[in-house]
Amino acid sequence: MFTGLVQGLGTVAAVEPTDDGVRLAIATPLGRELAPGDSIAVNGVCLTAVDPSNGTFAADVMNETLRRSSLAEIGPGSEVNLELALRADARLGGHIMQGHVDGLGTISAIEQDGFARIVTITAGPELLRYVVEKGSIAIDGVSLTVSSVDDESLSVSLIPETLERTILGAAEVGKPVNLEVDVLAKYVEKLVGAHR
Structure with missing residues (x-):
């Protein structure tokens, strides 16, 4: 589980294609906090750390994930948002x-x-x-409050802290972004639908 509070930026050091997907190598100081098998969110996508070391980790990204996320678009030198999995004793600051x-x-x-x-x-x-x-949404792994929504789009307002600490500060028109909607909304829909 994650909260959408980005803990650091990483830089993609390598993208190694395989028959089953790709292996990403990401340079980050957060690498020293990871053990093999730990979960880490990369631009909002939960991946499993492989071969973590003092300043890097690798992660295998399967084809399904590449089809559904913007990770298919990143290459060496790309910056990514990173968040370690939430500890049970930590404060839930995002959503x-x-x-x-x-x-x-x-x-x-x-x-x-x-x-x-x-x-x-x-x-x-x-x-x-x-x-x-005024609900929550995750954009490239960043927990944000929706400022407006219509039938075709949604808007969020980014404060200077978010612009400085995440890749959203360098976002440009036309860029694809990963979206994770509030899981509670999906559960409510399913429960309400079951009683119709």
Whole structure:
């Protein structure tokens, strides 16, 4: 489980294609906190650390994950958001996240609003049905509050801290982003549907 509070940035050192997917090598100081088999969120995708060392770790990314996430787009030199799995004794500061990307969105507009930056993301109706104004959403693994939503897109307002500490600070129009909707909304839909 994750919270969407990014703990550090990593840099993709290598992408090694295989018949079954790719193996990513990521350089990060967080590598020293990982043991083999630990979960780590990379741009919001829960991966398993392989061969962690003082400054790097590797992760195998299967084809299913490449089809459903923006990890298929990254290459050597790409920066990624990283979050270690939540410990049971830690404070839950963002929102409950699984690291299971629900789908992709595309940044369609960026505008300044005082010290904040409003980012608008287009997404399909299969995702937007779970998004509500002032609700939570994860974008590339960052827990954010939805500032507005309509039938085609959602918007979030990013504070300077988020812009500085995550890859969203360098986001550009046209960039694909990983979206994880609030898992509680999906459970509510299923429970309500079962009683119709």
